[in-house]
Amino acid sequence: MESRRGSVWVIAEQIDCRILSVSLQLIGHARKLADELETSVEVILLGDKIEGQTQQLFAAGADRVYLGNAPHLSFYQPEIYTEIIVKLAKERQPEIILIGSTSMGRELAPLVAARLETGLTAHSIDLLLDENKILEQRVPAYGGLLSIICPKRRPQMATIARGVFPIPELDEKRTGEIVLLDVPGEIPRRIQTLEIIREEPEGVPLESTPIVVAGGAGASDLAGWRIIAALAEALNAALGSTRPAVDEGWAGLETMIGQSGKMVSPELYIGVGLSGELQHMVGIVRAQVMVAINNDPKSPVFEQVDYGIVDDCREFIPLFIEKIKEYQGKQVTC
Amino acid sequence: MLRIVVCVKAVPDPKEASKIRIDPVTRTLARCDVPLVINPLDKNAMEAALQLKEQLGARITVLSMGPPPAGNIVRECLALGADEGILLCDQAFGGADAYATAYTLAKGIEKIGSYDLVFCGMASSDSGTEWVGPEIATFLEMPVVTRVKEIVECDGEWWKVKASLEDGYRLVQVKLPALFTVTRGLNTPRTLSFSGIVKARDREIIQWGIDELGVAEESMGLKGSPTIVSKMTNRESKRKVEIIAGTREEKAERLIQKLADAGVI
Amino acid sequence: MIDFTFTEEQEMFRKAAREFAETQVAPKVPEMEEAGKVNDEVVKALGEAEMMALTIPEEYGGLGLGYVARLIALEEISRVSVATAMMLQIFGLGIEPIIRFGNEEQKRRYLPGLAKGERLATVAVTEATGGSDPKSGRTSYKRDGDDYIINGRKCFITNSHIADTVTVLAKDEEDPEVFTAFIVEKGMEGFRPSHEEHKVGMRGCNTGELVFEHCRVPRENLLGEEGKGMRVAMAAIGEVGRGGMVGCALGLQAACLEASLKFANERILYGKPISNLQTIQNKLAEMRIDLEAGRLLGYRAAAMQDRGMRSSNEFAVAKYFTTEAAQKGAKTAVDIHGGYGCLEEYPVSRYYRDSIVLGPSAGTSDIMKVIIARWVLKPFRK
Numbered sequence: 003m004e005s006r007r008g009s010v011w012v013i014a015e016q017i018d019c020r021i022l023s024v025s026l027q028l029i030g031h032a033r034k035l036a037d038e039l040e041t042s043v044e045v046i047l048l049g050d051k052i053e054g055q056t057q058q059l060f061a062a063g064a065d066r067v068y069l070g071n072a073p074h075l076s077f078y079q080p081e082i083y084t085e086i087i088v089k090l091a092k093e094r095q096p097e098i099i100l101i102g103s104t105s106m107g108r109e110l111a112p113l114v115a116a117r118l119e120t121g122l123t124a125h126s127i128d129l130l131l132d133e134n135k136i137l138e139q140r141v142p143a144y145g146g147l148l149s150i151i152c153p154k155r156r157p158q159m160a161t162i163a164r165g166v167f168p169i170p171e172l173d174e175k176r177t178g179e180i181v182l183l184d185v186p187g188e189i190p191r192r193i194q195t196l197e198i199i200r201e202e203p204e205g206v207p208l209e210s211t212p213i214v215v216a217g218g219a220g221a222s223d224l225a226g227w228r229i230i231a232a233l234a235e236a237l238n239a240a241l242g243s244t245r246p247a248v249d250e251g252w253a254g255l256e257t258m259i260g261q262s263g264k265m266v267s268p269e270l271y272i273g274v275g276l277s278g279e280l281q282h283m284v285g286i287v288r289a290q291v292m293v294a295i296n297n298d299p300k301s302p303v304f305e306q307v308d309y310g311i312v313d314d315c316r317e318f319i320p321l322f323i324e325k326i327k328e329y330q331g332k333q334v335t336c
Numbered sequence: 337m338l339r340i341v342v343c344v345k346a347v348p349d350p351k352e353a354s355k356i357r358i359d360p361v362t363r364t365l366a367r368c369d370v371p372l373v374i375n376p377l378d379k380n381a382m383e384a385a386l387q388l389k390e391q392l393g394a395r396i397t398v399l400s401m402g403p404p405p406a407g408n409i410v411r412e413c414l415a416l417g418a419d420e421g422i423l424l425c426d427q428a429f430g431g432a433d434a435y436a437t438a439y440t441l442a443k444g445i446e447k448i449g450s451y452d453l454v455f456c457g458m459a460s461s462d463s464g465t466e467w468v469g470p471e472i473a474t475f476l477e478m479p480v481v482t483r484v485k486e487i488v489e490c491d492g493e494w495w496k497v498k499a500s501l502e503d504g505y506r507l508v509q510v511k512l513p514a515l516f517t518v519t520r521g522l523n524t525p526r527t528l529s530f531s532g533i534v535k536a537r538d539r540e541i542i543q544w545g546i547d548e549l550g551v552a553e554e555s556m557g558l559k560g561s562p563t564i565v566s567k568m569t570n571r572e573s574k575r576k577v578e579i580i581a582g583t584r585e586e587k588a589e590r591l592i593q594k595l596a597d598a599g600v601i
Numbered sequence: 602m603i604d605f606t607f608t609e610e611q612e613m614f615r616k617a618a619r620e621f622a623e624t625q626v627a628p629k630v631p632e633m634e635e636a637g638k639v640n641d642e643v644v645k646a647l648g649e650a651e652m653m654a655l656t657i658p659e660e661y662g663g664l665g666l667g668y669v670a671r672l673i674a675l676e677e678i679s680r681v682s683v684a685t686a687m688m689l690q691i692f693g694l695g696i697e698p699i700i701r702f703g704n705e706e707q708k709r710r711y712l713p714g715l716a717k718g719e720r721l722a723t724v725a726v727t728e729a730t731g732g733s734d735p736k737s738g739r740t741s742y743k744r745d746g747d748d749y750i751i752n753g754r755k756c757f758i759t760n761s762h763i764a765d766t767v768t769v770l771a772k773d774e775e776d777p778e779v780f781t782a783f784i785v786e787k788g789m790e791g792f793r794p795s796h797e798e799h800k801v802g803m804r805g806c807n808t809g810e811l812v813f814e815h816c817r818v819p820r821e822n823l824l825g826e827e828g829k830g831m832r833v834a835m836a837a838i839g840e841v842g843r844g845g846m847v848g849c850a851l852g853l854q855a856a857c858l859e860a861s862l863k864f865a866n867e868r869i870l871y872g873k874p875i876s877n878l879q880t881i882q883n884k885l886a887e888m889r890i891d892l893e894a895g896r897l898l899g900y901r902a903a904a905m906q907d908r909g910m911r912s913s914n915e916f917a918v919a920k921y922f923t924t925e926a927a928q929k930g931a932k933t934a935v936d937i938h939g940g941y942g943c944l945e946e947y948p949v950s951r952y953y954r955d956s957i958v959l960g961p962s963a964g965t966s967d968i969m970k971v972i973i974a975r976w977v978l979k980p981f982r983k
Contacts, residue, residue, distance in 0.1 A: 112465075113470050120562050149569070153566075192479040194508065195507070196509050222863070225946055269600045290598075304579065309594055310578070313869060318588070527650075528616060530670065531654075
């Protein structure tokens with residue numbers, strides 16, 4: 003069912019032959035866009051000995067996988083990855099290219115976009131098609147949402163963070179076409195990734211805990227920040243932060259939630275002393291239950307949560323911790 | 337001697353940037369007179385260049401694109417120790433997206449002529465795309481390493497750098513001329529000094545517009561931008577808040593009850 | 602033409618000073634408060650940031666930027682640490698007599714090291730008998746061959762224990778009306794700092810006593826002309842000393858206002874931030890009024906000084922006004938904070954303690970009024 007419109011592409015990413023979840027999430031959303039555009043979903047997968055990974059791409063919604071399989075593609079090499087994708091895009095003229103907002107994606111996407119002389123957006127929290135079937139990319143900014151479009155040039159390109167879209171239901175019966183790419187051998191190299199070193203991140207990982215406590219500028223100072231950290235500890239929660247808290251040096255960059263940080267979906271989120279800037283809130287919209295503690299009853303954060311406490315967090319939280327401990331104590335004895 | 341170009345951007349002071357809001361009625365930006373400062377990560381780019389200058393000897397050219405007030409941040413870079421400051425300033429450059437910005441800066445760098453290294457901050461605090469560095473590199477047909485967190489080897493034609501990953505780093509070997517975008521972790525930027533300010537006092541800031549760059553107006557600014565903002569909307573929330581009232585103690589107890597009922601604690 | 606705006610360059614100086622203060626000084630404040638001592642790293646940072654070089658002419662290794670620039674630097678540093686600003690202000694006060702009265706050889710010998718912060722300076726005039734009445738001082742000198750022998754004690758000397766170069770005022774042993782200034786260096790025979798004071802505020806700067814016991818000072822360390830020492834001391838204190846206190850006071854005023862604004866917008870009472878209460882608004886407005894007025898007085902006097910005009914009376918007005926305003930502002934800030942104002946975690950408690958020390962330094966408010974009264978009455982006196 004090829005249409006005259008180009009297809010929707012996803013550049014998949016793999017680490018040690020494991021497909022990243024963000025790639026599957028993007029394929030799931032690409033499927034929706036492609037159905038609406040009456041076109042197909044095509045995925046580019048580059049790596050070494052990865053032919054076994056293609057089935058899950060089909061299961062997630064891909065119609066065709068362009069497979070670049072070679073030892074020198076085993077991990078990201080800027081020049082050759084760019085070269086392969088640009089060449090194929092020039093031949094195939096896709097309508098849309100989606101790339102995960104990972105450290106690879108954030109470098110590869112602009113390299114490809116500039117070569118294809120087209121536009122690229124970051125930080126979208128939603129992708130939809132407008133009345134002219136143009137990709138409308140919604141980016142939070144300035145307390146609202148900007149809709150960004152690339153009206154004239156093709157492809158339309160976007161990087162999307164993990165967690166913006168859910169992992170689609172995998173249909174293991176789905177199949178598709180595998181197109182083996184003619185991988186260039188040694189192209190003239192001016193840059194080479196020699197090695198990838200993985201380091202264990204510190205602290206409770208934000209992405210996998212059921213409770214996240216996040217703090218913002220309202221902590222006022224390090225002493226205030228420690229009170230928020232104590233709440234996280236009492237709840238056995240991961241401690242997240244906003245950009246101002248990182249800028250103040252209270253929290254590390256790896257704890258930042260939101261647009262340029264992490265997207266998390268815990269069961270419970272408690273935001274303390276933060277104003278509900280969309281750049282932060284987009285990272286947490288998928289939480290089940292959301293609570294805000296802020297001293298300003300007019301704070302926009304209260305428009306975005308389920309429960310609000312208007313109080314001075316320095317005074318409220320120590321008491322709250324005490325009550326939590328009482329509650330936890332009862333749970334154990336009952 | 338190395339020739340280094342550092343690209344810097346004047347951004348609304350991040351400490352006050354939250355004052356900039358979409359006006360709910362006019363749907364345009366209310367800027368609220370937030371002062372312009374050097375984009376924080378561009379300070380790390382500047383510091384990287386200054387350290388190389390001290391270590392290996394270098395001539396540093398600072399390049400910015402922006403309205404005339406952005407000249408102040410170029411002067412600040414001169415005060416920090418840059419040798420030359422250039423502001424790309426023209427009505428025609430206004431409204432540029434990342435692509436058109438990178439194109440304009442690339443044209444500026446081409447006009448500068450010789451360069452071994454171009455430094456950019458990884459991203460700007462007001463848009464944060466990370467696109468400008470790699471796109472400049474593409475237009476100049478040079479290699480790029482983004483998110484550089486350490487320069488490991490800096491002699492000869494091939495340099496080695498570490499580039500941050502989510503869970504570690506890449507060790508990258510790259511041939512000069514190259515472009516690096518830098519992270520906060522690379523260094524601690526020096527602060528302005530009074531004597532630096534005095535030395536930069538009478539230095540000329542070169543201004544180049546479309547004529548000096550010899551570029552077509554339709555490839556610059558808004559006209560040269562593939563992407564446009566089609567609309568601005570206010571946020572809408574799917575949640576309905578319940579403000580928990582009472583004395584401080586009651587509030588704490590009631591909140592715990594709600595969370596227990598919801599089964600999340 | 603009266604122009605009340607700062608130049609672009611002056612704005613950049615302020616930015617530089619603020620960056621310096623916030624990154625190099627602010628992190629050391631808790632340590633300074635805890636130890637009640639000068640922090641060596643802060644002193645070193647001040648030197649590296651060329652803060653001692655501001656008023657020293659370029660030909661002697663300084664920056665020659667004058668007194669508005671100095672006031673900007675002091676205000677910004679005081680905003681995060683009054684103690685550090687006080688220490689720096691007294692370095693400047695110690696440097697000034699050498700700039701103004703030193704001979705070529707003395708300037709070449711001392712100023713480059715002082716500009717770099719390798720040498721630290723102070724002035725020693727005050728004695729137990731009083732600081733504002735220097736003639737009552739008892740420290741004396743007498744000729745001994747090519748040298749002079751100094752005997753006596755100086756007290757309430759800021760930087761007493763860290764200074765390498767001290768301008769000392771002493772009277773002729775033979776003639777109590779004759780005063781002479783000397784440059785005394787650390788390590789000179791018979792000269793030593795004795796005890797250190799424990800002040801309620803400005804704990805990060807050092808104040809103490811200097812002892813001269815048959816201290817032998819070579820003839821080349823005579824500063825200015827023999828017998829004209831009072832002029833040397835007064836010229837420095839009247840303009841640079843008072844001006845420096847204005848910088849310390851303005852920074853403290855600004856800090857008090859900032860802390861109060863922050864607290865008043867965060868602290869909830871009756872369901873709203875207390876900044877909604879008119880009584881609090883009144884206090885905030887008054888603090889701002891005092892800060893605006895203080896800046897006008899202080900920077901006007903410094904601008905006069907930069908033009909080579911006599912400005913000690915204008916500085917007396919500014920010193921009176923700003924230190925009074927800082928004391929009032931610190932009290933108001935503590936009041937706005939309520940119970941929190943009594944806690945050491947909140948900086949306003951430190952501001953309050955620091956404000957106490959602003960009063961007597963470089964002359965109490967009462968002395969400022971004496972000086973100002975002398976000024977206004979001058980046309981009526983023969």
